Amino acid sequence: MNRGDERRGTQRAPAIGRSARVLELLAHDGPVPWSRVGPAIGLAKSSTSDLLTSLAASRWVRRAESGFMLGGLLPELCAGFVGTDIDLVQFGLEWAADPVLHEHTVSVQVIQGVEIFCLEVRIGRHVLPLTPRPGSRVQGWHGDRGEPALAVLSEPVLRSTLNCFAGFQGLTSSTRESILEWAAAERSEIGGPQIQRAVNGNDELSLPCPGDRAVLLTAHLPPDAPPANLPDLHQALSTLSTLAG
């Protein structure tokens, strides 16, 4: 495989870059009428029409009365991160309806090997050192210790994701075993659910979601704030993980 060919990807497939501009526009401004799209991305009318028609045909976008909006393909692709274990729309609805959780920032995080990947977040009323964002990634392993989120997973689930992403992230077998040993020790030491400090400065309480994917629900709390009612928060997260699945 020629790396040069990849690096010139958008030159050989310029439609991808243009499509990405359209998606970005709709993400910020949607719905956007057809007449605004061309000027916004620097395309002539006929090219804009072809592109939008194609994006709509393949469900990247959809047509509404008021213009084009992001389409159903994107949420479906996001399901690839979590499988069928969690419904991200239902997560948002249940978070909003929960009297305990809707005050707090709660995220759906996927452990991809040693990477903690934020897939969806609902923002609460507390100011955090770092507000998680969909698409944000945190390195979960620091050579001799890991982020608390890694230790929340069961051993089989953690092993599975480490193996799945071993080649992708260049994880040797000894590194994977070190991580598993560290996580086992952490679980043994911590015992039950605890609020722990993450590398980004937030305090976090994480629960694994049911199923065999490495998916967590995490409540992000401001550090040194008055302690949240841990049993209530844990119960609410536990209920949410079941309802959103």
Added chain:
Amino acid sequence: MQDRHPGTGAWPGLRVPAVGRAADLLQLIADVGRPMRIPELVRESGLPRTSTVSLCGALTEERLLVRGADGTYWLGPRLAELGSATRSTRALGLIVGLLVPNRRNAFFGVQIDTLAAIAADQRAQVQVESAEDDPDRQRRQLDRMLTGGVDVILINPVAALGFEDAMERARAQGVPVVAIDAQTAGAHASVTSDNTQAGISAGHFLARVLSGRGSVAIIDGQPITAMADRVAGFRAAMADYPRIAVVGQVRGMHDRAAGRDSALRIFHDQPEIDGIFVINDLTAYGVAEVIIERGLATRIVTVDGSAKAVDQVRAGGPIIATAAQDPARIAREGAHLAAVLRTGGRMMQGTVLLPTRLITTESWLDYEPWG
């Protein structure tokens, strides 16, 4: 779901093949659920190798894919960003269904216009159906809206019962249904005027004008909670005046012609009526016509607060008071509730009651009537 041929990006309507092929590749990786190498992508997608390499490179540049240390490709972070934005912008571009009893009554026209203005502001669509006061028709309209994929429904119901099955279907589909102006069984929430208060205030005012004595009649309306509450409120007020006799109650049907018919029936049985409580202004117009034609001194108190009723109040009768509703505010509150329910929010209570204001010769000056 549109038909497509897996691996060729041949989505019907596709003019830019790369767009469909990119969708196919990403969907393939999402379905498999792990990073994939180029040879595997080529084999599973059926795309030429050069196209696959170019597309993977382009998608990686746009962060829709990520390339791993071993040359495999996995879903990129931008998918999460855009996926989240898709879920967020679902609130915009909503399709709102509005079911009204009829289009004759300017009250409902104000609600239609209010909702249209809100929709324009929110970049939503409004679909309006008029039931022509027919419960069966309104039931069918509700069913059609649920089948047709509306996101929220506001219903001004023509009956208090009979929509329960449709309400259950709406719940199952996640479509909030908010009843406005009157309650109907099974609706997820309701916004109405405080119709009982309207009847009470109208009744006490009529009693005051009659100096606490005389005979009155009631013209009620469709069997919906709003009308029943108004009549109940009026009767509750009358109970405080033992020298006022409620001598008759007839059914009206919410238009001027029905008001005339009802008035004629009342005056046939009771030629010397001092006052009539009519459940809404539109019906009251017809009653007033009969009173004027016959040169009678009968006074009317009613509910709605429309411009024509206020004109009569200003002129001294036959309508001497109307308990004003705010149809625009009811529609706005209903739309707000529907939006809250759609996003999974909770309401403090299932029914929101909006106070009415009695418009009389003493209070019409600072009132801006609708219609």
